[in-house]
Amino acid sequence: MPSTRPAGLPGTIRHWIGGEATDSADGRTFDVSDPASNTVYAQASAGGPTDVDRAVAAAKATFPAWSGLSNRARATTLHHIADEVEACHEQLAQFESYDSGLPITQARGQARRAAENFRYFADVIVALGEEAFRQGEEQFSYVVRAPVGVAGLITPWNTPFMLESWKLAPALAAGCTLVLKPAEWTPLSAGLWPRILADAGLPAGVVNIVHGIGEEAGQALVDHPDVPLISFTGSTDTGRHIVRSSAQHLKSTSMELGGKSPAIVFADADLEAALDSVVFGVFSLNGERCTAGSRVLVEWPVYEEFTRRLAERAERVKVGPPSDPATEVGALVHPEHYARVLHYVETGIKEARLAAGGRRPDHLPEGNYLQPTVFADVSRDARIFQEEIFGPVVAIAPYDDEAQAVALANATQYGLAAYIWTSDLKRGHRIAHAVESGMVWINSHNVRDLRTPFGGVKSSGLGREGGAHSIDFYTESKIVHVALGEVHTPRFGAGDPA
Secondary structure (H helix, E strand, O other): OOOOOOOOOOOEEOEEEOOEEEOOOOOOEEEEEEOOOOEEEEEEEOOOHHHHHHHHHHHHHHHHHHHHOOHHHHHHHHHHHHHHHHHOHHHHHHHHHHHHOOOHHHHHHHHHHHHHHHHHHHHHHHHOOOOEEEEOOOEEEEEEEEEOOEEEEEOOOOOHHHHHHHHHHHHHHHOOEEEEEOOOOOOOHHHHHHHHHHHOOOOOOOEEEOOOOHHHHHHHHHHOOOOOEEEEEOOHHHHHHHHHHHHHHOOEEEEEOOOOOEEEEOOOOOHHHHHHHHHHHHHHHHHOOOOOOOEEEEEHHHHHHHHHHHHHHHHHOOEOOOOOOOOOEOOOOOHHHHHHHHHHHHHHHHHOEEEEOOOOOOOOOOOOOOOOEEEEOOOOOOHHHHOOOOOOEEEEEEEOOHHHHHHHHOOOOEEOEEEEEOOOHHHHHHHHHHOOOOEEEEOOOOOOOOOOOEOOEEOOEEOOEOOHHHHHHHEEEEEEEEEOOOOOOOOOOOOOOO
16 A cells, blocks of 8 residues: 655755755766655665765855855855745645655654754854953963854755754754755655755755765765865764765764664653553664664563563554554554565564564555554563664563573673663663663653764764754864963073073
8 A cells, every 4th residue: 555645756856065056976866755654756866976066065155155154144044945945835844754654643753843943052062162261460360262164064854954954953053064965765855955944045066965875976076186075874884884884084973873772661660651661662663763762671570461462562553554644653664674684583583582573564565565563572682682673662571680681681792772661760760871872761761952962982983962062072172272471481592501
């Protein structure tokens, strides 16, 4: 059952370089398909080094003028961009849902969040002050920020438009110009940026978009000597490769990578609230989210009850066409990814007890659909416990006490997020400090304040973005020292020549 085809779909998705839509220099394209039926509906320009070079040149040419504007002037443009995003939010949501398989109700939420990102960073850049230091009566020192230059942004295929806005907004606010390389599986909504940005009054060449395969367009952007900064969201393996490639030019990198986040449920927790959070946290966005609580660790006294109830809820989750407002889990993004997730399901059946799902829903004979899947009694050495699946699949394991809960939570290479459910707040804080992750929620699902740092530890990434941390990343800090009085420098070589 295919999704309803939105109105206004383009037949061709082209690059946007220097304010103009353009084909690839060599004329190459690639297919773009609908994950609900895997039918090709458009062609996208396949960029390479020549296209990236043109985009970088355009960004470099506009950098002096854009970076030279006052913070207030750039903030005004960001607010105009937010207005334009909100004005086309329904078309944006339909495009996002159709292209990525995301349920339409969740796609609408992503559109709102994208506009919020621009408004937030407009406010940040106006309010942000600098540091100053006074050393008695002798010296005064102050910090000035300068935008880094041309930023290279490489974004993923899950919630693509929102995650593009997450990088675009702080880069523009900081005064950078940029080249965006959207994910090749979901280029459709990125095709709305040219109209949005132009209508908002952003000067041509400040933002440039090059579509293409990661190994070609993405690699060319990473390798370009005039791009001093790379912000990447995606898989850990790709992130490692980008860091290695960036080392040649000593580029600044921000890597938001994979996760295998634990949700730790103690016997004294509000089990109803914990269950709602776990189900939503791992099955919303089709399970294709880096912060998904895909490992559920449950204290033994409530393990059997919680596992049974989680399995029952998973079986009742409504899987359907992304365009149906009643759908809770839509189609996985691409046949290659769907096959990868199914391979993990097959692996899990050998490693653990299948408690729910693990199959294609009977009413959806085509498309990349999977009933939310629950594996119980999962050992810490199992692949489905250790490796990121990035789909609607969850592994449950029991534990005896607090120490074992922490040990299990930390028993993977990842450290992005963690969720803790307990009525003992002292214990909640202890666990939060002991768990190796960049972000922790206690008795809460994934609700994030835009002012807070976002990122992980271990194999989940490098650096932090979010709030003022994003501005730190897109700018260089310079310290200026000024003498306030007589300078008393030791006078080497000033002695009597005799």
